[in-house]
Amino acid sequence: MTVGTGVVTGVSISHATASVDDLERAAATSQRAAVATLLDEPTVEEAFVLQTCNRVEGYVVAESHEAGREALGVLTDAVEAGTVVEFDHEESLRHLLRVAAGLESLVLGEDQILGQVRDAYEDARSESGIGPLLEDGVTKAIHVGERARTETRINEGVVSLASAAVQLLDDECDLRGATGLVVGAGEMGTLAAKSLAERLDHLIVANRTVPHAQHVVRMVDTEASAVALNALPAAVEEADVIVSATGSPDAIFDVETLEAAGETFLVDIAQPRDVPPAAEAIDGLTVYDLDRLEAVTDKTRRQRERAAEAVERIVDEEFERLLVQYKRKRADRVISAMYESAERVKAQEVGTALGKLDLDEEGEAIVESMADAIVSQLLAAPTTSLRDAAEVDDWETIQTALELFDPNFGPESPPPEFVASVGSEDIPEEMREEMPAAVLDQLDD
Numbered sequence: 001m002t003v004g005t006g007v008v009t010g011v012s013i014s015h016a017t018a019s020v021d022d023l024e025r026a027a028a029t030s031q032r033a034a035v036a037t038l039l040d041e042p043t044v045e046e047a048f049v050l051q052t053c054n055r056v057e058g059y060v061v062a063e064s065h066e067a068g069r070e071a072l073g074v075l076t077d078a079v080e081a082g083t084v085v086e087f088d089h090e091e092s093l094r095h096l097l098r099v100a101a102g103l104e105s106l107v108l109g110e111d112q113i114l115g116q117v118r119d120a121y122e123d124a125r126s127e128s129g130i131g132p133l134l135e136d137g138v139t140k141a142i143h144v145g146e147r148a149r150t151e152t153r154i155n156e157g158v159v160s161l162a163s164a165a166v167q168l169l170d171d172e173c174d175l176r177g178a179t180g181l182v183v184g185a186g187e188m189g190t191l192a193a194k195s196l197a198e199r200l201d202h203l204i205v206a207n208r209t210v211p212h213a214q215h216v217v218r219m220v221d222t223e224a225s226a227v228a229l230n231a232l233p234a235a236v237e238e239a240d241v242i243v244s245a246t247g248s249p250d251a252i253f254d255v256e257t258l259e260a261a262g263e264t265f266l267v268d269i270a271q272p273r274d275v276p277p278a279a280e281a282i283d284g285l286t287v288y289d290l291d292r293l294e295a296v297t298d299k300t301r302r303q304r305e306r307a308a309e310a311v312e313r314i315v316d317e318e319f320e321r322l323l324v325q326y327k328r329k330r331a332d333r334v335i336s337a338m339y340e341s342a343e344r345v346k347a348q349e350v351g352t353a354l355g356k357l358d359l360d361e362e363g364e365a366i367v368e369s370m371a372d373a374i375v376s377q378l379l380a381a382p383t384t385s386l387r388d389a390a391e392v393d394d395w396e397t398i399q400t401a402l403e404l405f406d407p408n409f410g411p412e413s414p415p416p417e418f419v420a421s422v423g424s425e426d427i428p429e430e431m432r433e434e435m436p437a438a439v440l441d442q443l444d445d
Helices: 020-026 031-039 065-071 091-100 112-126 134-152 161-172 187-197 210-217 230-237 254-259 277-281 290-358 363-393 394-404 437-444
Strands: 008-012 046-052 057-062 083-086 181-183 202-207 224-228 239-242 264-268 285-288
Touching: 008 065, 008 134, 020 057, 020 187, 020 210, 031 057, 031 112, 046 083, 046 112, 046 134, 046 394, 057 065, 057 134, 057 277, 057 285, 083 187, 083 224, 091 134, 091 290, 112 134, 134 290, 161 187, 161 239, 161 285, 161 290, 161 437, 181 230, 187 202, 187 210, 187 239, 187 285, 202 210, 202 230, 210 224, 224 230, 254 285, 277 285, 277 394, 290 394, 363 394
Parallel strands: 181 202, 181 239, 202 224, 239 264, 264 285
Antiparallel strands: 008 057, 008 083, 046 057
């Protein structure tokens, strides 16, 4: 794929519009497998796929957006209508920059997404899915993500109730070697499970529907198991710390179950509450509720929202640089074709002229230098014009130049009227002064 001949098309299925079921249906067995499947589509030249517990996104380079959207159907056809967000070329690139910066995350500014973009980039490269367009786009996204986290405070503090709950547990007790229980497999439960898994040795995820709990278990990097809610009594006895985050209208725990918990810390971030008020009187059980957590999260949420404004400016700045980068490369492609075509004609004509002239090495060197100077001077103005055209999106001029200066332009053997067509009057004055009179006479002949 040559830079400039294709466009990027993207799709996103994320927590913003899709359910856990939709995300599971859209996800492939791996990012590499998804990239390989997209590259099998005849219209796709490049492909990049990002899969996390909260999003499945695909980006392809194809000749048109219609071809790109059709190819991306392998990711979107299985999900409910209305859950897929589609992007054209520039929208795809800007969205990818925002994703890496943490602006599209469930938790504003979270760090994990940047590492996930890096991993997805390596997966796509391993399947030969990264070409000129996506190379620039994805690496620019990674650069934006790095700037966002080093130049702003968007990733400082805890902003979600789930991360605040885990931070509170980490402050109150030693999580090393502990067993954690997360009740609920929705957005908050997933975040709590992922955060807890980084701190302890064993995790249990309980949910009304076990497959959803299993989905969360597959997302964490520690020993974990999934159970149904009817297994809560045994899970509570095993757990040292508990985070409860269901969407149930009624309390999930009963007092009898919690009385058997022993020395346990429990954070209830559900609304309405999963833990009955009477549980606060149970010996050995320490219960924290939303009021305790919201004071922590409100402060850092406001901090991150202020930082997000600075990150938006970084995205705007780097996005414009990316577009200029693409434009320059597209212009450079045309300029390269133009010089290649001119060099072919020059080489043919110089060879023919030298064959008719009886020159020594110095004379031949002067003729070749003269030809180089003519080519450079003739193409200097078109080169500037093409770069200016690219800067202002004048693609009609670019396309015309491509047709005029195609690398295959020029006859296989030059017609007679081109042979020895260079006369002394074509030579720049500064070069004429350095050339022997005999050479000038022979050219005029």
